[in-house]
Amino acid sequence: MAAIFERQPLSFAFWDVAGAAETAAWRLKWLALPLSLVALWAGRRVCARVAAEPLRFTGLRVARSGFAMSAMVAVGIAVLIGVTVPARLRQRETAARAAENAIAYEVSGVLLAYETRFESVPVKAKDLYKLLPDPDGSVARTVALLESGIYEPEAAIAALPKATTKTRGRRASAVKAQPVSLRDNLAGVPEGLSFTNYQLVLPGADKKLGTADDITLRDGVIVPNAIPAGAQNPATPTTAVGRATKL
Numbered sequence: 001m002a003a004i005f006e007r008q009p010l011s012f013a014f015w016d017v018a019g020a021a022e023t024a025a026w027r028l029k030w031l032a033l034p035l036s037l038v039a040l041w042a043g044r045r046v047c048a049r050v051a052a053e054p055l056r057f058t059g060l061r062v063a064r065s066g067f068a069m070s071a072m073v074a075v076g077i078a079v080l081i082g083v084t085v086p087a088r089l090r091q092r093e094t095a096a097r098a099a100e101n102a103i104a105y106e107v108s109g110v111l112l113a114y115e116t117r118f119e120s121v122p123v124k125a126k127d128l129y130k131l132l133p134d135p136d137g138s139v140a141r142t143v144a145l146l147e148s149g150i151y152e153p154e155a156a157i158a159a160l161p162k163a164t165t166k167t168r169g170r171r172a173s174a175v176k177a178q179p180v181s182l183r184d185n186l187a188g189v190p191e192g193l194s195f196t197n198y199q200l201v202l203p204g205a206d207k208k209l210g211t212a213d214d215i216t217l218r219d220g221v222i223v224p225n226a227i228p229a230g231a232q233n234p235a236t237p238t239t240a241v242g243r244a245t246k247l
Helices: 002-006 014-027 029-052 060-118 125-131 138-148 162-166
Strands: 150-159 178-182 197-202 215-218 221-223
Touching: 014 029, 014 060, 029 060, 060 125, 060 138, 060 197, 060 215, 060 221, 125 138, 138 197
Parallel strands: none
Antiparallel strands: 150 178, 150 197, 197 215, 215 221
């Protein structure tokens, strides 16, 4: 009954009652199932004793009816628990994913605070300590995650096409700048260059990078992981443009 009254709005429709019964059976599974088995065992012994001594005991039909009802209750509880198992597994998976997403969103919040203050995402994980003070420890946790994951800051710069360097007679208005992605080739980065985008890959539940359950955070948005199952990242990340760098 408590499971029924917990549902809002209160309804005694069939599916609502069935859902409440599933909830109650799941909550009482460690109590109801053992008691049902004990009741079955006791009912079976009573039926056998009455059947063995019909002159001493009466009510064999009643005993068998009670045994049948006990069996039906036990089977019903088992069915209700079994029906809820897939939903419980999905809820558990959703809860685990929500916990992972909470970590990613905390990292996103710290990086956003840094970008709001300095108009650039951090180039290195240690740069986040410029956000001090850190009363709740979120900055320290983010630094640890960035150092354990693959962090790729990215900046869009302009470069002239190669053809323009050979053609001197063109007017300046005819030269078009082409955007170039400077991701993590950090050597020789001009001072004051703002990194406006980033990608962060964090290990998933298995605590290993390069597996299918990795968490990919791109500019504050969790995106599907593109790393196939079983693929591993290079042991020594390079610093070439467009490659991952472990900070």
